[in-house]
Amino acid sequence: MQRSARMKKEIQMLQQSPPHGISCWCKDDKIDHLEAQIFGGSGTPFEGGIYKLEIQIPDRYPFEPPKVRFITPIYHPNIDSGGRICLDTLKMPPKGAWKPCLNVSTVLTTIQLLMAEPNPEDPLMTDISNEFKYNKAQYIQHAKEWNEKYAMEQKVTKPFATTEPENEKKSKVMETAGGVKRTQPMADVTNKKLKDS
Template identity: 65%
Template sequence: MQRTSRLNREMQLLNTEPPPGVTCWQHENKMDDLRAQVVGGSGSPYEGGIFNLEIVIPERYPFEPPKIRFLTPIYHPNIDTAGRICLDILKLPPKGAWRPALNISTVLTSIQLLMNEPNPDDPLMADISSEFKYNRAMFTSNARKWTEQHAMPRTQGTKADLKENVIPTESTSQKRKSEELPREPTKSFKGP
């Protein structure tokens, strides 16, 4: 009963006063199965991306942390290919920092912060962590590509979408050049 009333309060708060760039809702009207979307922060390689997350609320919540994973692929040192997140508040003490005073809103805000400020010293993806530490430009480029490929809203269209949807015709620059070229007067054919 305590879990249900707490979750109801949290969901109401998430609906009326969500953290910036975060939305959360019940999946298939189940109180213990939630979905969330987190918008990539400006200035980060995830900017403009919308990342979907799955949130499973355990029976012992709030005494146990929610189980959260990314459904949208993301190139990040602290998030693996299965979407699992390495974040201390998602684990119980002594290894983690979860406390019953924390809530879903706080956790989603922390995940958004982690996206913008990776922790390469506690990675799930060692190769991406190494890239983040020693070749930041390569990391940023790869993370941006993944964001464009997996997290950009389809209505905006990514560069790849635009390329695939273009019908091969005379390019715009070729058209302009042909329009600017002086035309030779047409010679009328005079018969014999």
């Protein structure tokens, strides 16, 4: 099956050379169900936060885009309270921009950019979008509060560890941080370029 061969290559690439501030792994050894973490970008309201996402790979992948959803609540115009993301890359043409040449790594990097640079003209959360456009200082304050409340509850000491035990630990750690009940809208997450240590 084309999907299986393609996903094996993609998962290997994500383990060997993950994008800055992003990690991704299979959940329960299933190639069609992935988990990912995006680290809040430096200089954004999400700095210092760790955002967990789940990724479902459809049967027709790569001819259909993956389904990606935030598990960690985030205050963002383009991410709703259920974690759904409004992003062209995640939609089929003509309304979307998905192409079979794109991959999970590209999608996660694009989501990381969306976190840092929201698109208020195509919002899922109208109230947050209006706040972003007309009262940006208040938006930043709210986003920082959500970041501190939901994305900084647990610290992951080895975010890019490639051994299986570390990946399992990562998953368990993020279950605690992301397993909160949402009573307010959820927003999008930003990627953080980690400093070399």
